[in-house]
Amino acid sequence: MSIRNLSLRPTRSVRFSVEDFCVSINKANPRRHRIYSNYNLGFNASPNGLSVDSFSQLPKANENRAVMLDESIRLSALVANRQFRAVCGGDTVFFSNLLAKGFQDGEDGGLDERVPISVGFEQDDWETVRRVSQWIARNPDRIYGPENPYKIGDKKEVLLGVESHLVEILGFNHDEKADGTGKAGITIGMCGLTDSVYVINQPASNQGGWTNSRIRTHYVPWFMDNMDIHLRNCIVPVLKQTTGGSQSRELVLSADTLFLFSQFEVTGLVDVAGPVQEGEQYEIWRSVRNGAINADRIKRSNLHGADGWWFRSPRVTDSVSYRRITAAGALGQASSAIGQTICFGFCV
Numbered sequence: 304m305s306i307r308n309l310s311l312r313p314t315r316s317v318r319f320s321v322e323d324f325c326v327s328i329n330k331a332n333p334r335r336h337r338i339y340s341n342y343n344l345g346f347n348a349s350p351n352g353l354s355v356d357s358f359s360q361l362p363k364a365n366e367n368r369a370v371m372l373d374e375s376i377r378l379s380a381l382v383a384n385r386q387f388r389a390v391c392g393g394d395t396v397f398f399s400n401l402l403a404k405g406f407q408d409g410e411d412g413g414l415d416e417r418v419p420i421s422v423g424f425e426q427d428d429w430e431t432v433r434r435v436s437q438w439i440a441r442n443p444d445r446i447y448g449p450e451n452p453y454k455i456g457d458k459k460e461v462l463l464g465v466e467s468h469l470v471e472i473l474g475f476n477h478d479e480k481a482d483g484t485g486k487a488g489i490t491i492g493m494c495g496l497t498d499s500v501y502v503i504n505q506p507a508s509n510q511g512g513w514t515n516s517r518i519r520t521h522y523v524p525w526f527m528d529n530m531d532i533h534l535r536n537c538i539v540p541v542l543k544q545t546t547g548g549s550q551s552r553e554l555v556l557s558a559d560t561l562f563l564f565s566q567f568e569v570t571g572l573v574d575v576a577g578p579v580q581e582g583e584q585y586e587i588w589r590s591v592r593n594g595a596i597n598a599d600r601i602k603r604s605n606l607h608g609a610d611g612w613w614f615r616s617p618r619v620t621d622s623v624s625y626r627r628i629t630a631a632g633a634l635g636q637a638s639s640a641i642g643q644t645i646c647f648g649f650c651v
Contacts, residue, residue, distance in 0.1 A: 418435070418438055418450045418451070418452065419431060419434040419435050419438055421435055421452035421453070423452060423453075423457070424452070424453045424454075424457035424458070424459055424472060425457065425458060425459045426459075427459075428533065429531070429533040429534045429536070429537045429651070430533065430537065432489070432537065432651055433537040433651050435451075435452060435453060435488070435489070436487065436488030436489040436650075436651045437488055438488070439451065439453075439475050439476060439488035439489060440476060440485060440486050440487065440488035443475075443476050443486075446475045446476070453472055453489070454472070455472055455473070455474065455475070455586050455587050455590060455591055456471055456472060456587055456591045457471060457472045458470065458471045458472075458494060461530075461531060461534055462530060462531045462534075463493070463497075463526055463530050463647065464497075464525065464526045464529045464530060465529060466497060466498055466499075466605075468493050468494070468495060468497075469493070469494040469495060470491050470492060470493055470494060471491065471492060471494050471587065472489055472490070472491055472587070473490045473491060473492045473585040473586065473587045473588075473648065474489075474490045474585045474586040474587060475488060475489060475490075475586070476488060477490045477583065477585060477586070478490055478541035478542070478543075478650050479541060479542045480539055480540070480541055480542075480650075481539075481540040481541055481542050481558035481559075482540070487539045487541050487650035487651065488650075488651070489650065489651050490541075490585065490648060490649075490650050491648065491649055491650070491651065492564070492585075492587075492646065492647065492648035492649075493646045493647055493648070494602075495602055495603050495604055495605070495646070496602045496603060496604040496607075496610055496612050496644035496645065496646055497604060497644050497645050497646075498604050498605050498606040498607070498644075499644070500642030500643055500644055501518055501522055501613070501642060501643065501644075501645050502517065502518075502639060502640050502641065502642055502643075503516045503517060503518050503613060503625050503639035503640075504516055504517050504639040504640065505517065505639075505640050506640055507623040507624075507638045507639050507640035507641075508548075508622065508623055508639060509548040509549065509617035509618065509621075509622055509623060509624060509625055509639055510548045510549045510622060511547070511548050511549075512545050512546055512547045512548035512551075512555055512617050513543070513545040513548075513555075513557060513562075513563070513615040513616075513617070514545070514547075514555055514557045515548075516615070516639075518563065518613070518615075518645065519557070519559070519562075519615075523559075523560065523561045523562075526561055526647070527560055527561060537651045538560050538561075538649050538650065538651060539650045539651055540558045540559060540560050541558070541559060541562075541650045542556050542557070542558060542559075543556070543557050543558075543559050543562050543565070543581075543582065543615070544556060544565070544581045544582050545557065545565060545581050545615055545616060545617070546579050546581065546616065546617055546619060547617075548617040548622070549617075549622045550619050550620065550621065550622055551617075551619070552578065552579050552619055554579065554581065560649060561647045561648070561649050562615065562647065562648055562649070563613055563614060563615035563645060563646070563647065563648075564585075564614055564615065564646065564648055565581035565582050565614055565615055565616045566581065566614050566616040566626045566634070567580045567581050567582060567583070567584060567616075568581065568582045568583065568584055568585055568588075569584070569585070569588050569594045569600065569614070569628075570584070570588070570594045570595055570600070570634060571584035571588065571589070571594050571595055572594075572595055572634070574634070575620065576618045576619060576620050576626065576636055577616050577618065577619065577626050577634075578619060579619065581615075581616055596632075597631060597632030597633050598632055599632070600628050600632040600634075601628075601630070601631070601632040602628070602644075602646060604644050607644065609630045609631070610630050610643075610644045611627055611628060611629045611630050611635075611637070611643050611644065612627060612628050612643055612644050612645060612646050613625060613626075613627050613643045613644075613645050613646075614626040614627055614628070618636045623638050623639060623640075624636040624637060624638055624639060625637065625639050627643055
């Protein structure tokens with residue numbers, strides 16, 4: 304069976320754990336083998352093939368079964384019965400039962416990366432959500448098939464600051480990660496609005512745009528410090544595009560953990576006051592709701608009911624306002640010194 308049958312993408316690392324596997328050293332006795340438990344194997348896919356780049360014992364493993372391989376293990380072939388045959392220091396080494404975690408049989412007879420075990424977005428812990436997101440990012444051609452346990456619009460409860468909010472999946476593979484390693488698998492946003500109201504700037508100004516706004520520099524760090532720690536550890540900074548304020552139409556990139564949405568990301572529209580496309584419209588506003596109509600843009604807070612909410616988009620026809628959605632769902636703007644509720648998004 305050829306290495307080309309492996310469903311792995313070049314120039315990326317694949318890491319997974321296996322609970323029990325067999326290492327057979329084909330030297331004096333081809334049948335001599337040892338069994339090891341609770342190990343972590345790191346595979347690195349490159350244009351030259353697949354290599355095992357780490358081989359380490361996981362916590363609480365049986366110390367008598369410990370083994371460290373100092374030499375590079377290069378995959379030479381994939382053989383039957385779920386075994387990898389590799390070459391290590393001149394010996395032929397077989398790894399079997401590697402499908403216990405991480406991979407499953409592929410339709411082409413090779414191996415496909417296994418979807419992480421999930422009971423659904425609503426009930427999964429954030430570490431599981433993170434693993435599913437990584438699978439989504441690595442498998443863009445499979446995210447709308449039956450393997451993906453998550454769907455656009457799936458919801459769960461989360462603690463943001465001191466408030467509990469319902470959040471939902473807005474899109475898959477939408478936002479670029481700030482570290483340049485590709486797309487974040489899942490973008491998530493609040494279904495409703497914060498109970499508290501926030502000014503974007505005080506005194507009123509949109510100079511410096513979203514990048515220098517009070518919400519981004521002051522309130523976002525507070526929310527990050529006070530949210531569920533398990534969620535905080537899974538949030539991935541992503542790049543957001545926003546005009547620079549002071550009537551500028553130039554787009555500025557910022558690396559964000561929590562972010563407000565742009566006018567275009569929700570509505571898919573540009574107009575006189577917001578003529579520049581800041582990012583791409585999220586799928587939920589195209590396929591589940593219609594971001595171009597008022598009724599679908601109405602959001603509510605627990606305390607105030609339907610209310611207005613901020614976009615991060617400066618109004619380009621003045622130097623004090625930001626774009627927003629009104630309580631009736633209409634597209635509008637307001638002075639940045641006026642308190643409005645907010646709706647955060649984030650990526651994992």
